[in-house]
Amino acid sequence: xxxxxxxxxxxxxxxxxxxxxxxxxxxxxxxxxxxxxxxxxxxxxxxxxxxxxxxxxxxxxxxxxxxxxxxxxxxxxxxxxxxxxxxxxxxxxxxxxxxxxxxxxxxxxxxxxxxxxxxxxxxxxxxxxxxxxxxxxxxxxxxxxxxxxxxxxxxxxxxxxxxxxxxxxxxxxxxxxxxxxxxxxxxxxxxxxxxxxxxxxxxxxxxxxxxxxxxxxxxxxxxxxxxxxxxxxxxxxxxxxxxxxxxxxxxxxxxxxxxxxxxxxxxxxxxxxxxxxxxxxxxxxxxxxxxxxxxxxxxxxxxxxxxxxxxxxxxxxxxxxxxxxxxxxxxxxxxxxxxxxxxxxxxxxxxxxxxxxxxxxxxxxxxxxxxxxxxxxxxxxxxxxxxxxxxxxxxxxxxxxxxxxxxxxxxxxxxxxxxxxxxxxxxxxxxxxxxxxxxxxxxxxxxxxxxxxxxxxxxxxxxxxxxxxxxxxxxxxxxxxxxxxxxxxxxxxx
Amino acid sequence: xxxxxxxxxxxxxxxxxxxxxxxxxxxxxxxxxxxxxxxxxxxxxxxxxxxxxxxxxxxxxxxxxxxxxxxxxxxxxxxxxxxxxxxxxxxxxxxxxxxxxxxxxxxxxxxxxxxxxxxxxxxxxxxxxxxxxxxxxxxxxxxxxxxxxxxxxxxxxxxxxxxxxxxxxxxxxxxxxxxxxxxxxxxxxxxxxxxxxxxxxxxxxxxxxxxxxxxxxxxxxxxxxxxxxxxxxxxxxxxxxxxxxxxxxxxxxxxxxxxxxxxxxxxxxxxxxxxxxxxxxxxxxxxxxxxxxxxxxxxxxxxxxxxxxxxxxxxxxxxxxxxxx
Numbered sequence: 001x002x003x004x005x006x007x008x009x010x011x012x013x014x015x016x017x018x019x020x021x022x023x024x025x026x027x028x029x030x031x032x033x034x035x036x037x038x039x040x041x042x043x044x045x046x047x048x049x050x051x052x053x054x055x056x057x058x059x060x061x062x063x064x065x066x067x068x069x070x071x072x073x074x075x076x077x078x079x080x081x082x083x084x085x086x087x088x089x090x091x092x093x094x095x096x097x098x099x100x101x102x103x104x105x106x107x108x109x110x111x112x113x114x115x116x117x118x119x120x121x122x123x124x125x126x127x128x129x130x131x132x133x134x135x136x137x138x139x140x141x142x143x144x145x146x147x148x149x150x151x152x153x154x155x156x157x158x159x160x161x162x163x164x165x166x167x168x169x170x171x172x173x174x175x176x177x178x179x180x181x182x183x184x185x186x187x188x189x190x191x192x193x194x195x196x197x198x199x200x201x202x203x204x205x206x207x208x209x210x211x212x213x214x215x216x217x218x219x220x221x222x223x224x225x226x227x228x229x230x231x232x233x234x235x236x237x238x239x240x241x242x243x244x245x246x247x248x249x250x251x252x253x254x255x256x257x258x259x260x261x262x263x264x265x266x267x268x269x270x271x272x273x274x275x276x277x278x279x280x281x282x283x284x285x286x287x288x289x290x291x292x293x294x295x296x297x298x299x300x301x302x303x304x305x306x307x308x309x310x311x312x313x314x315x316x317x318x319x320x321x322x323x324x325x326x327x328x329x330x331x332x333x334x335x336x337x338x339x340x341x342x343x344x345x346x347x348x349x350x351x352x353x354x355x356x357x358x359x360x361x362x363x364x365x366x367x368x369x370x371x372x373x374x375x376x377x378x379x380x381x382x383x384x385x386x387x388x389x390x391x392x393x394x395x396x397x398x399x400x401x402x403x404x405x406x407x408x409x410x411x412x413x414x415x416x417x418x419x420x421x422x423x424x425x426x427x428x429x430x431x432x433x434x435x436x437x438x439x440x441x442x443x444x445x446x447x448x449x450x451x452x453x454x455x456x457x458x459x460x461x462x463x464x465x466x467x468x469x470x471x472x473x474x475x476x477x478x479x480x481x482x483x484x485x486x487x488x489x490x491x492x493x494x
Numbered sequence: 495x496x497x498x499x500x501x502x503x504x505x506x507x508x509x510x511x512x513x514x515x516x517x518x519x520x521x522x523x524x525x526x527x528x529x530x531x532x533x534x535x536x537x538x539x540x541x542x543x544x545x546x547x548x549x550x551x552x553x554x555x556x557x558x559x560x561x562x563x564x565x566x567x568x569x570x571x572x573x574x575x576x577x578x579x580x581x582x583x584x585x586x587x588x589x590x591x592x593x594x595x596x597x598x599x600x601x602x603x604x605x606x607x608x609x610x611x612x613x614x615x616x617x618x619x620x621x622x623x624x625x626x627x628x629x630x631x632x633x634x635x636x637x638x639x640x641x642x643x644x645x646x647x648x649x650x651x652x653x654x655x656x657x658x659x660x661x662x663x664x665x666x667x668x669x670x671x672x673x674x675x676x677x678x679x680x681x682x683x684x685x686x687x688x689x690x691x692x693x694x695x696x697x698x699x700x701x702x703x704x705x706x707x708x709x710x711x712x713x714x715x716x717x718x719x720x721x722x723x724x725x726x727x728x729x730x731x732x733x734x735x736x737x738x739x740x741x742x743x744x745x746x747x748x749x750x751x752x753x754x755x756x757x758x759x760x761x762x763x764x765x766x767x768x769x770x771x772x773x774x775x776x777x778x779x780x781x782x783x784x785x786x787x788x789x790x791x792x793x794x795x796x797x798x799x800x801x802x803x804x805x806x807x808x809x810x811x812x813x814x815x816x817x818x819x
Contacts, residue, residue, distance in 0.1 A: 301709060325711030339709050342702035344769055353699055353710045356692040364690040407710060 002061075003028040003161060003192050004049070004080075009058035011044055018044040020216045021058070026161075031183065031193045033207035033224075035200070037236055037426040040213040042196050046165050049194070050082040051075035062161075081154035082163040087146050091139035096121035098138050099152045124152045129185040130178070144175030148182055155186075162186060163194040168202055180206055200229050201454065212236055229455065237427040244431055245459040246438035252462065253277035255313065256446035257329070257415045259298060262307030267293045268470040271307070273448075275415065280437065280447040282461030284454070286492060290470040291450045292334055295417045298448075299331040300324040311415070325354060327415075330408030332401070334419040334450075340404040341392045348374045348388040350403055354411035377406040381436060398429025405436060416440060418449040422456060434460060458482050466491040525814040526763050530778045533785055541792040549788065551671060557758075557784035558677035559584075559732050559739075560751055561777065564758035565684045566728030568776045569721040571759050572688075573701040574768025575628035577722060579617060580729040580755055582639030583610045584748025587733025589643045591659070592652035592743025599658045603734055610730020611723050613639055618719030632722075636752065643745035652743040663738015673735050680728065684773045697721060701768025757804065758783065761811040782807060 002025035009022040019041045026032045036042050047053035048060065051069025059066045062078065069075045072082070089098050096117050097104070105116040121134040130148050138146060147167055154162050164183075168176055183193055183206060197203055203210055204224055212219040212235040219235045234240060257275040262268065268290035275281045285291045296302045298309060300318040309316045311327045318324045321331070333339035341350050351374045352359060359370040371388055378385065381402045385395055392403060401421065408416055421437065422430040437460060441447050451457045457464055464481050466473045466488070474491045481488045537544040544550075563580045570577045587606040594602050613635060620631040665672050688694035696717045699707035708714045732751075737743055762779030764771025786807060787800050 299709070320713070321709050322711045322713050331709060333709055338703070339705055342699055342706055342769065345698060345702050349695060349698065353695060353707070353712065356695055360692060364686070365692065365695070367690070411711070 001028055001064075002026060003063060004194075005061040007059045007061070009045070009048060009055045009060065011041075011048065011053065011055050017216050019048075019055070022213075022218050023058075024211050024218060024221045026192060026194060027209075028160075028192055029187065029190050030208040031187060031195055031206055033203040033210045034194060034196045034213065035198065035203060035210060035232065035236060036213035037198070037428070040236070041216040042213055043165065045213070046082065046163055046194075046196060049075070049080060049161075049163055051080075076157055076159070079158060079160040080163065081157060081159040081161070082165065083147060083150045083154070083167060084165050085167070085169060087150050089138045089146055089149060092137060094135050094137055095132065095141065095145075095149050096134035098149050099124055099134070099156055101153070103156065121152075124155055127155065127185065127189065128152060128182045130182060142175065144171055144178045147171075147179060151182055151186070155191075159191065161192045161194065163196070165196050166198070167195075168197055168199055176202070199453070200232050203232070204229065214238060233427070237431075239427070239431065244427075244434070246435045248438065250278045250280070250438065250441035251444075252279045253444060256311070257298070257448065258310040258313075259294075260308040260310070262294065262297060262304055262309070264293065264297060264302065264304045266470065268297075268467075271467075271470075271472055273465055273472065275446040275448050277414070277444045277446050278441050279463070280441050280449060280461050282457040282464040283448060283450045283467065284457050284464055284488075284492060285450075285467035285473075287452070289467040291467050292419055294467070295331065295419055295448065295450060298324070299329060299417060301331070325411055325413070328411075328413045329415045330354070330411060330413035330417065332404050332408065332416070332418045332421055334423070336397075336400050336404050341400060343393040344391055346389045347378070347383070347385050347392055347395070347403060350392050351377060351406045351410050354407045358410075373410070374406070377409050381406050381409075382432065396425075396429070398425040398432065401425055401429070401433060402436070405433075409440075413445070415446045415448070418447065418451075420450060420452060422451075422453070430456075454488075464488070468492065526761070526775060526778050526782070526811065529811075529814060530782055530785075533782060533789075537785055537789045537792075540789065543792055544789070549792075551674060553781070553784045553788045554674040554677065555671045556787070557780045558671070558673040559736050560754040560758065561677045561780040562680055562732040562735070563725075563729050563751055564755040564776050564780055565680055565773060566725035567752075567755040568684070568759050568762075568764055568771065568773050569688070569697055570628075570725045571701075571756070571764050571766060572697050572768055572771055573718060573721050574704075574766070575621065575718065575721065576632060576756070576766075577614075577617065577725045577729075578629070578632040578752045579613060579635035579639055580725060580732075581748040581751035582636045582643065583613050583726055583729035584733040584736055584751055585643040585745050586613075586639050586646075587730050588737040588740065588747040589647045589652055589743040589745055591734055591737040592655050593646070595654055595656050595659065599656075599662060602659065603662075606734040606737075607727055607730045610726040610728070610733065612726070614723040614726020614729075615719065617726065618722030621722065622715035622718040640745060643747075647743065647745045649745060653741075655737060655741050655743070659738050660741055661738070663735045664741075673739065676731070676735060680731075681773065681777055688773050693717070693720065698769055701770075703769070754783075757808055761808060763811070763815040779811070782811075 004026040007023050009019055011019040022045065034042050034045065044053060048055050051072045051074050099121045100117060105113045105120060107113040118134050125132065125134065128148060128151065132145060138149060151162065167179060171179060187193060195207060207224050209221060209223050210227065210232065211221040214236060233244065254277055255274050256277045259271060259273050262271040271294050283291050293302065297304045300320045300323050309318050316327045318327060337343060348371060352370050356365065359366050374388060383399050383402045383406065385399060392400060395403065422433055437447060449461060458478065458481055461478055464476045464478065476488060567577055567580065587609055590609060591602050591606050594605055617632050617635050620626045621628050662672065667675055688697065696712050699712050700714050700717050704714055733748065736747060740747065758780035759776050760766065761782055762775030764775055783804055786803050790800060790803065791797065
């Protein structure tokens with residue numbers, strides 16, 4: 001029996017229709033995944049189910065009865081709890097206090113019965129298969145543990161439906177195990193779970209059925225057994241896989257970048273690797289494996305204790321990003337908002353910043369020359385902006401990422417390092433970024449690319465270097481990794 | 495590759511600008527200029543004397559010393575820094591300039607500029623390399639600089655400034671006060687440096703996002719040192735001009751100038767968080783304060799209300815410059 005049924009749910013915001021006649025049912029006790037690109041309408045749908053937003057048309061049936069939540073508290077009281085990405089916990093209170101916030105057991109109705117509180121909290125966590133010190137303050141817990149506390153709160157509220165809005169976006173792979181264990185325990189207790197994610201591999205691991213949204217419409221609802229990753233991507237994007245990965249045209253040449261025995265404290269040790277001109281090398285590894293730290297060190301952003309960097313066979317003394325840029329290296333960093341762009345400066349200034357020297361004559365910037373050169377890059381990369389003077393903060397995620405890329409084309413760097421090049425951008429923009437990376441390789445640039453998305457690494461890289469616990473665990477060709485996924489996973493997990 | 499939406503932009507030559515701008519957007523961008531022009535128009539109506547060249551030059555002369563300091567301060571604030579030591583630079587430079595008159599005009603000028611730059615250099619090195627917060631570093635320099643001026647002068651005025659030096663600071667060239675000429679030249683120079691040099695871009699980049707600037711290959715520490723040296727240099731120059739106007743060197747000179755300069759920068763719309771603002775805005779900021787004081791004088795209003803008005807202007811300017819997001 002469907003515990004939640006949506007009938008013709010429609011929601012319009014000024015200028016956009018976020019949801020258009022969405023109808024489907026969520027069965028009691030199932031794990032129902034909700035997937036779609038950014039802007040597909042997932043979050044609006046979640047907000048409607050959580051009581052934070054009211055639909056313009058359509059009805060939601062809960063346990064067979066139409067509901068009209070006026071505020072999130074209504075939904076929670078009726079048994080629908082939502083775990084948002086930003087958690088709503090009191091960091092200075094203990095885990096136990098958070099779980100029973102406002103419902104503490106009392107001794108003779110006066111003081112809090114602390115021993116009872118801790119016993120109850122441990123019991124609730126026990127039902128989720130988790131043991132942790134419930135006396136610990138929440139701020140001392142890991143992100144995954146805090147999510148568990150939120151879920152435990154939902155359990156205390158006797159929720160029948162638990163909605164998780166992209167819980168994995170903030171978790172590493174190990175933490176994901178903890179979360180999945182908890183969800184499995186909840187499911188065993190008969191709780192219905194609605195799981196929102198854009199990581200498709202997770203969907204196959206945890207969900208019973210999947211509903212795909214695209215541009216505010218429901219594309220379909222299927223049991224996962226009937227689907228493949230490729231099929232799901234096609235449902236989400238409306239594109240075939242040939243359209244997703246670029247045609248490979250690049251020719252591998254001489255060694256452009258070589259690292260020998262790079263070490264930094266406990267962060268990474270004895271890392272050696274080579275990237276050739278025209279080659280795309282993937283750097284895989286879990287969060288915390290040292291991937292990001294290694295590329296930051298190559299770029300001179302962090303100091304190293306030992307090791308050598310060679311650029312086109314010559315020892316390079318790179319102690320600052322400024323020096324790295326002079327050696328023809330560019331870094332597209334992990335967090336484009338904080339590290340990649342000057343959010344409140346115009347597009348043109350962001351792009352030209354890496355190499356202002358080329359626009360200087362007699363000590364002064366030639367603004368016309370700068371505008372022409374930057375415009376050429378903006379066109380070549382198909383950056384959609386209202387103009388060169390537009391502030392970067394008003395660009396979409398995909399266009400911002402292309403702007404970061406344009407910076408390094410402006411400096412004409414020969415070696416480009418990407419750290420999570422497609423994080424947080426929608427599939428359409430991803431496809432464009434993949435095409436650009438392929439073109440850069442085809443032009444003879446050496447590419448080193450970090451990615452957490454296995455499909456992305458397998459789709460793009462010629463060779464895959466796997467890092468684990470600060471060391472290089474092994475190197476695979478793309479063919480080896482594709483044909484023997486278990487060997488690849490073994491390298492990642494150890 | 496798809497047809498690019500920017501194509502239409504380039505044909506008109508200007509990047510997205512001018513079309514369909516609301517009044518609010520115009521005010522956001524040009525608010526202070528509008529306020530300044532309204533103020534000038536009101537002054538012209540209220541006082542027949544206001545628009546006379548002699549009066550306008552008088553207003554300019556009154557804002558020129560703190561105006562020059564505010565130009566240097568603009569660069570500092572654009573990097574999200576602050577320089578509280580500028581008034582003390584003025585004090586120390588007037589004392590030293592008065593004391594070393596025997597060296598001749600040019601050597602004394604060079605000495606003043608060198609002292610100002612050196613104080614800025616110490617500020618910059620402490621902030622960029624020593625990682626001391628700009629507020630603390632320049633606060634310390636503020637006390638040390640004025641302390642040195644007191645120690646050197648023994649707390650007494652130093653007399654003996656020679657006519658050539660007085661001519662430099664207080665004289666006229668083709669009927670225009672020298673200090674106004676210096677201010678205008680440095681103003682134009684500062685506008686050009688911020689808008690048309692790589693250094694100007696680096697200043698804006700560092701103030702907008704230090705980490706992103708560093709990862710784009712900008713030498714952040716170097717830029718920071720440079721802006722404090724620039725601020726010290728401008729303040730040293732202001733001190734020299736001021737000594738010429740006063741005719742003495744005195745350790746109390748330039749008291750509170752750091753706040754007047756910061757006020758001009760802030761009224762001019764430069765963000766204290768860095769990365770946004772303009773040199774011309776700072777000029778308008780200084781001019782608004784100058785014109786208001788002048789108007790109060792011309793209307794015969796007690797000069798004791800001037801500070802109160804300045805406070806009101808700062809408050810009003812912050813509200814006008816508040817960015818709507």
